[in-house]
Amino acid sequence: MGVKKFIVGTFYDEQVLFPAVKKVRKAGYKLHDVYTPFPIHGLDKEMGLKDTSLHVAGFIYGITGTTTAVSFITWALTVDWQINFGGKPFFSLPAWIPITFELTVLFAAVGMVLTFCWLCQLAPFVKKDHFNPRSTDDTFVMAIECTSKTNEEEAVAFLKSIGSSEVTVENKETGWWIGRYDQDTTRFGKKIEAV
Amino acid sequence: MSLLRYESQVRPPIVDGNKDYHQVTEDICRPVETKPSKLWWIGFIISLGLLGFGVVSIYMDVVYGTGQWNLNKTIGWGWDITNFVWWVGIGHAGTLISAILLLFRQGWRTGVNRAAEAMTIFAVMCAGQFPIWHMGRVWNAFFVLPYPNTRGPLWVNFNSPLLWDVFAISTYFTVSLLFWYSGLLPDLATLRDRAKVKWRKMFYGLAAFGWTGSTKHWQRHEALSLVLAGLSTPLVLSVHTIVSFDFATSVVPGWHTTIFPPYFVAGAVFSGFAMVQTLLLITRKVLGLQDYITIEHIEVMNKVIVLTGSIVGIAYLTELFMAWYSAVDYEWFAFKENRLSLSSPYGWSYWLMMGCNVLSPQVFWSKKLRRNLLLTFFMSILVNIGMWFERFVIIVTSIYRDYLPSSWSTYYTPTIWEIGFYMGTFGLFFTCYFLFSKYFPVIAIAEIKHILKKNGDNYKEEMNKVEEKPLDKFTDDELHHH
Numbered sequence: 030m031g032v033k034k035f036i037v038g039t040f041y042d043e044q045v046l047f048p049a050v051k052k053v054r055k056a057g058y059k060l061h062d063v064y065t066p067f068p069i070h071g072l073d074k075e076m077g078l079k080d081t082s083l084h085v086a087g088f089i090y091g092i093t094g095t096t097t098a099v100s101f102i103t104w105a106l107t108v109d110w111q112i113n114f115g116g117k118p119f120f121s122l123p124a125w126i127p128i129t130f131e132l133t134v135l136f137a138a139v140g141m142v143l144t145f146c147w148l149c150q151l152a153p154f155v156k157k158d159h160f161n162p163r164s165t166d167d168t169f170v171m172a173i174e175c176t177s178k179t180n181e182e183e184a185v186a187f188l189k190s191i192g193s194s195e196v197t198v199e200n201k202e203t204g205w206w207i208g209r210y211d212q213d214t215t216r217f218g219k220k221i222e223a224v
Numbered sequence: 225m226s227l228l229r230y231e232s233q234v235r236p237p238i239v240d241g242n243k244d245y246h247q248v249t250e251d252i253c254r255p256v257e258t259k260p261s262k263l264w265w266i267g268f269i270i271s272l273g274l275l276g277f278g279v280v281s282i283y284m285d286v287v288y289g290t291g292q293w294n295l296n297k298t299i300g301w302g303w304d305i306t307n308f309v310w311w312v313g314i315g316h317a318g319t320l321i322s323a324i325l326l327l328f329r330q331g332w333r334t335g336v337n338r339a340a341e342a343m344t345i346f347a348v349m350c351a352g353q354f355p356i357w358h359m360g361r362v363w364n365a366f367f368v369l370p371y372p373n374t375r376g377p378l379w380v381n382f383n384s385p386l387l388w389d390v391f392a393i394s395t396y397f398t399v400s401l402l403f404w405y406s407g408l409l410p411d412l413a414t415l416r417d418r419a420k421v422k423w424r425k426m427f428y429g430l431a432a433f434g435w436t437g438s439t440k441h442w443q444r445h446e447a448l449s450l451v452l453a454g455l456s457t458p459l460v461l462s463v464h465t466i467v468s469f470d471f472a473t474s475v476v477p478g479w480h481t482t483i484f485p486p487y488f489v490a491g492a493v494f495s496g497f498a499m500v501q502t503l504l505l506i507t508r509k510v511l512g513l514q515d516y517i518t519i520e521h522i523e524v525m526n527k528v529i530v531l532t533g534s535i536v537g538i539a540y541l542t543e544l545f546m547a548w549y550s551a552v553d554y555e556w557f558a559f560k561e562n563r564l565s566l567s568s569p570y571g572w573s574y575w576l577m578m579g580c581n582v583l584s585p586q587v588f589w590s591k592k593l594r595r596n597l598l599l600t601f602f603m604s605i606l607v608n609i610g611m612w613f614e615r616f617v618i619i620v621t622s623i624y625r626d627y628l629p630s631s632w633s634t635y636y637t638p639t640i641w642e643i644g645f646y647m648g649t650f651g652l653f654f655t656c657y658f659l660f661s662k663y664f665p666v667i668a669i670a671e672i673k674h675i676l677k678k679n680g681d682n683y684k685e686e687m688n689k690v691e692e693k694p695l696d697k698f699t700d701d702e703l704h705h706h
Contacts, residue, residue, distance in 0.1 A: 066245060066414070067670040068442040078440055083447045087455075105370065105379040114383050127388040127466050131395040134459045138399040138452060142406055145448045146433065149441040151409065155434035162417040164437050165410065167245035167673075210429025211422045 030204035032221055034175040035061060036184045037160050038193030039168050043069055045192040046169045050075045052191045053173060058184060061172040061203075064164035083148070087141040094136025098129040156208035158201045158221075172201075198224045233688060237681040238332045240515040245673050249414060252667050255511040256415060257424075260662050263510055271654035278648010281641040282357055290360045293642040298631045299624055303638045304358045305470075306615040307646050310495070311351035311653075312393065312467055313488070313611065316460050317496020318344025319400060322407075323456035326449065331679050332524055334671040335516045338411075339507060340500050341404040342664070346656040347499070348397045350649035355389070357645070385469040392466040399459055403452045406445070409435045410670045427663075464492045471618060478558035478622030481546070487539035494532035494581070495611035497525050501604035503657065505597060507666055516667050519595050526594040529607065533585030536614075540582060554627075562621040569635050570621045573613050580610020 036058075040046040046063070050072065053060055060076060099122075106112065107119040117124075146152060164170040171193070173184060181198055188196045200221050208214035215221060243251075260268075284292060295302050318340040325333040356365055368390045370380050380387050413435035416428035435441070468484035501522065508517040547559040563574040584606050587593050594600075625632045660666070677683050690698060 063439045064437040065439065065442065066249075066437060067410070067673040068446050069439075070446075072439050073443040076439055078443060081440075081444045081447045083444050084451050087451045091455075101370075102382045106382060110376055110379060112381070114381065117383070121383055124383040127385075127462065127469070128382055128391045130458075130462055131388075131391040134455050134462075135395040135398060138402055138455055141448055141451060142402045145406065145444055149435075149438075149444060151433035151435060151441075153430050153433060156429070157434045157436055159417070159436060165414040165417045165435075166249045205434060209426050210416055210419075211425035 032200055032202050032219065033061075034198065034200050034224065035160070036173040036175060036179075036181065036188060036196065037199050038171045038173070038188035038196045039161060039163075040171065040193055041168060043072075043169060046171070047072070047075060049171065049188075049191040049193065053171070053188075056187060058179070058187075059174040059176055061174040064160060064170040064172070066165050066167060066169075069169075083141060083145060086144050087137045090140030090144075091133045091137035093140075094133040095129055097136070098132040099125065102128065150205045154207050154209065155205050156210060156214065157205045158203070160199070160201060200224055231678045231684070231687070233684065233691060235331075235679070236520050237679055237684045238335060238518060238520055239672060239676055239680040240518050242682045243515070243676060243680055245676065248672050248676060249418070249669060251513070251515065252411075252665050252669050252672070253415060253418060255513075255661065256663060256665060257418070261510065264658060264662065267654065268658040271651050271658055274647050274651025275655050276648075276651070277644045278651050281644030281648055282353075284641045285357055285645065286362060290358060292639060293645075294636060294639045296634050296636065298626055298628075298634050299620060299636040301358075301619050301623070302636055303616075303642050303646060304354050306612065306619050307649065308351050308354035308358075309467055309488075309615045309619075310608075310612050311347045311354070311649065313464065313492035313495045313615075314499045314608075315344040315347035315351065315396075315400070315496065316464060316489070316492035317500050318342070318347075319396075319456050319460040320493050320496065321500070322403060323453040323460065326453040327457060331675045332521055334668055334675055335518070335521050336500065336504060336525075336667075337671070338404075338407070338664075338668045339504060339661075339666045341400065341407070342657065342660045342666075343496075343499060343503060344400045345397070345404060346653045346660075347496075348393065348400065349656070350653050352393060352397070353645075353649055353652075385466065385473050388466045389470060392463045396459060396463045399452070399456055403449075403456060406448060406452070407668060407671075408664065409433055410437065410445070411665045411668060413437065414669055415665065461489055464488045471622075476622050476626070477552070477554040478547075478562070478618065480555070481543050483539055483543055483546070487536065487543070490532050490535040490539065491581075491611060491614060494529060494536055494585075495608055497528050497532065498604040498607035498611070501525055501529075501600055502608070505601050505604070507661060511661065511666065513667060516672060519597075522597065522600055523591075523594045526588045526600060526603075529603070530585045530588035533581055533607070537582035540578065558622055558625075562625055563617060570617070570624065573617050574621065577610055577613040577617050580606050581614060584610070 038049075040049065043065075046069075050060070050063065054077060063072060063076060065072070102125050103120065111119045150157070160172055161168055161170045171188070173179075173188070175181060175184075175198075185196045185198065200223070202216045202219070202221060204216050206214065206216040239248075290304075293302065293304065295304075321333050321340040322337045322344075325337075356362060359365055368380060368387065370382075409432055412428050412432035416425065416432045419425040419428055465485040465488065468488035471479035472481055472484040474480060504517050505522070508514050544559055544564075547555045550556070562568055562570065565571050566575065584603060587599070587603070620636060624634070624636060693701070
């Protein structure tokens, strides 16, 4: 988090982007992120990202739902207030399957979406610094973080040599803040210096 | 060109015209970013009018009770529950397209899934109105929720199919909404980043939740979509199964049928696809999206219609056979006297259902007719009329002659307020759909871009050229690319 300096390269073809990502990593640059208008399968592996464990979270939420339904209905109908429905047993598990199933799905879905939003910092009024507005249109944007070891000019030249159409050096805020997109706001009111 | 992007030439392109990524964005965002046409306004105002009619009808219901719907002692579920099942069924096609076809990796779903999912949400909203207002004392509607109350607490009956319905429909609505909206986030971000006007920047900035398109976020997004699809698939089957349990678990002749769950699910998909056709044929024309919702899409959906229509047909014949074969007098009476017999008061509705749902879709065995837009539109309306009558037949013809012959004389016809309520849900549905088509991208932009280089017309042309090469050279070229 905080304002950092980035070398930003734009690409227009994923066929160029893929080998470029590989070369950037091989050359030892600190790859911050790649922003794409649509999901590109295999790019996460190429960038060395780990698999997400969101589905594991989904499974845990799901069994929480199952447990909630079975235990609550059992308690309500066998302990708290027993009602005789046509002489059937108080503990009539088969009749509870539909609700148990529905709650499993409900918990898993709601839990996963909330976790997804939490992990990706997605919510109404969340504002972030964007590298290139066309990265949601037709442009693939690669951001390399400048560290103390990075030689900027060399990095710019390197990005151009591996197929980037335009390369810029920019200061960007990496965190998020509460703000609206029609207003010019920054995180903690900090001004970001142009490079 | 890489092997990853190669697709057999047997499959026709599903994005027509010479498109690149930017053109896709432009085409799909155009209806959102330009002023609505006159046709849009006319449609929107008619929908609002219908919605108003519905609101007045509901007011009449709340003030005077469900009695002014002509429901009587014998027929407690008339148009009302018919409409409920009909709307829920329509919603199912959206989930089938977005979830089941995602699991089956059907590329063509990308052209239609967004609108179909929206249709699901609006249809479920309409469906939900019926059981709620049918309660009569609607201010006690919250009694269906298991909350600690001062009546004991007396819990709801977890063994009752009507309560299962409460859980099924509310879960279905919630999950569909989450699935739809999480899919919309990247496209809303596209609109946000293109916005020139202040309110647009604010609205889409708010709606896109700060989406950036980071690869890590896409990775999670893909995982989320896949798991939600995996959850929605059994969910959609469970929802209509549970709706069918409302009937199947009873002892009313004509309802007490074990075939109901699969029969209802097939019928739901059948009517849902018909509604998708109705909506998309209009949408593609009015918004000029023929390149994305192509004749191929229409044809594939017509194939689904003839398949599910035939499944429904087999189900009708099976339940008819079982009614006779069961040797239960009451069951056979319900079929022979209340449905099959044209001289019975509602016999016409059974044969109308048979004609619309089983016979008429058979025209789609012909490829030429499957690709005929006018016929498709006509058929989509016909199927939905037929599917409405299916629910009407199940509900009314089973209960209008119950076990007590003294109450048989009551012929049930709806009142103006009962019809108004139904029309009102059309108003609600289309008002929502018109607003959706104006303010949201009706086609999933990111998903179209994802399949563009595999299924786009211009890219397929290039693949043709690739295929002309000898196989050895082809594989050699492809393997050395990486």
